[in-house]
Amino acid sequence: MRILISGASLAGPSLAFWLVRAGHEVTVVERARRPRTGGSPIDVRGPAVDVAERMGLLPAVQRARVHTEGIECVDARGRRTASLPAGVYAKAGDRDVELERADLVDLLYGATKDDAGYRFEDSVTALEQDADGVDVTFLHGRPERFDLVVGADGTHSVVRRLVFGEESRFLRHLGLYVSIVGVDPELGRENWGVLHNVPGRLAGVYRYHGKADAVFMFRSPELSYDHHDLDQQRKLLTDTYAGGGWRVPALLDAVRAADDLYFDAVNQVHLPTWSRGRVTLVGDSGYCASPLSGMGTTLAMVGAARLADALAAGLDGAFERYEQAHRPLVATAQASVSHGANMLVPATGLALWRRNQLTKVIPLVMAARRMFRS
Ligand SMILES: Cc1cc2nc3c(=O)[nH]c(=O)nc-3n(C[C@H](O)[C@H](O)[C@H](O)COP(=O)(O)OP(=O)(O)OC[C@H]3O[C@@H](n4cnc5c(N)ncnc54)[C@H](O)[C@@H]3O)c2cc1C
Missing domain, CATH: 3.50.50.60 (FAD/NAD(P)-binding domain)
Known part of the structure; x- marks a missing residue:
């Protein structure tokens, strides 16, 4: 055909x-x-690993693996408020692959x-x-x-x-927007995701293979903008994050300079x-x-x-x-997405505080679960 x-x-x-x-x-x-x-x-998970194997691409996919060591949260002055090492949430024997x-x-x-x-x-x-x-x-x-x-x-x-x-x-709008843009690796920590939240907004840097991406995620009702107009997307981001602490000013400089960025509503179809x-x-x-x-x-x-x-x-x-x-x-x-938004972008100061407390407890919970399984 x-x-x-x-x-x-x-x-x-x-x-x-x-x-x-x-x-x-x-x-x-x-x-x-x-x-x-x-x-x-992005993640190649479960049945997609089998598909990559059938395609004969699994060895190459595995060679390209990104070795994320964990996620840490920082406040406006860059002080760590929570940390979640990857070992805590990775499952033993997991064949899933994270790669660029x-x-x-x-x-x-x-x-x-x-x-x-x-x-x-x-x-x-x-x-x-x-x-x-x-x-x-x-x-x-x-x-x-x-x-x-x-x-x-x-x-x-x-x-x-x-x-x-x-x-x-x-389209079902999940109340968030997301944007990803390449930034100076100096802004990140190798193999870590470093996240800074204020209520309703997340800015972060993921660094891997010596490169880094800024990630922005913010809560918003549906916005009207042209999906193909980069300038409008840049302006939405710079307006939303104006006055932000931590490394946000440098991340916004990268947004202004970018000739391609991923910007979209967090939607389901x-x-x-x-x-x-x-x-x-x-x-x-x-x-x-x-x-x-x-x-x-x-x-x-x-x-x-x-x-x-x-x-x-x-x-x-x-x-x-x-x-x-x-x-x-x-x-x-x-x-599966219902809790993701509350963990990544807590809406209020109280929800943010709770999220950070929870991040401290999760390693203990996971360790206990592993003990019961073994
Ligand atoms: C530049 C980019 C960055 C992304 N970054 C992330 C990320 O960081 N995290 C994440 O979870 N997901 C990200 N995604 C989405 C992710 O790739 C998809 O969720 C998933 O992998 C499914 O892929 P897909 O091929 O169905 O859709 P997509 O990856 O969205 O690909 C759709 C493709 O269709 C093309 N296209 C659109 N309209 C037309 C048209 N009219 N005619 C011809 N081609 C058209 C697009 O240019 C694109 O290449 C990104 C997508 C893109 C395009």
Whole structure:
């Protein structure tokens, strides 16, 4: 079949990997000039580790591992108020891998770029399907007909909008915004996440492999801004964090200087079905669980493999089989986020104090749990 995938981040290239091996002719269209490599380290978890192994990429994924030693919280003057070493929350025998998002993007793109046709700086603008195929119009390229179209174009998916309707019907705002931007490594502590909170706002620096990312997360009702306008996103951040203590002024300087940053609402995507006719969705476009879940990469890689497996058994009923196989993992991931926001971005001074006290107790609780298990 001729299959079009929209989006060349994690879900798109993961799916392309399987489809070209199954003998399909695959085109991947990506709006950006090249695969976007920003972002903080991400996790390849549980079933996604098995998928990486099936792809033959696990050794490379493991070589790229980031060795986070823990998280510490600091006050406005940089004094430590709480600390959580990674040993406390890592499970023994855990095969999960934390690695730079850029490394995983490079691996997946590298494993597919010779076999799939990648087209950068382009986007789908219209889709019209009948029983036998989908006619696709592009912003730049000439119109083409495909047997299937897959939206792997993230939370603000254009494929989803064109086929299922306006995104406001499917996005569930979790009351937070998140932004990630590369900063001077001198601002961070190697292999640690250093976090500074005031009520409703978090600013932090994660440093690994001698590089560092600033992470901003703040509570806010839905904001109206243009997702493609970097200046607006920079201004939202600098206004929100103006007057901040600790290293916030230096982090905001990096925001002002950045030519690419990740900025988005912390959203989930909920759809009653991920497929319509000859169009389906994979990854965040269909079932984003939000960065609070730590499961975005896993859902994308496992979803892509399950969709490819379902197609390998025949086109008839393939999308139903894909949904049946993948829904339970998505539901668990989406339900897992309820406490994350309160831990990361406590809303009030009292909640912040409680969070810091809790962080002191967690190592004891975890040690006790380990004792009972052994
Ligand atoms: C630059 C960047 C940084 C990120 N940083 C983090 C992070 O630090 N922590 C975290 O938990 N998650 C982060 N994410 C999200 C994370 O990658 C996803 O949650 C998850 O891995 C699922 O991937 P996905 O491929 O489904 O979606 P995404 O990773 O969101 O990828 C969607 C892709 O589609 C492309 N696209 C969008 N619109 C169009 C269009 N109209 N036509 C063609 N292509 C289009 C985008 O440019 C992007 O490459 C980041 C995403 C991006 C793009």
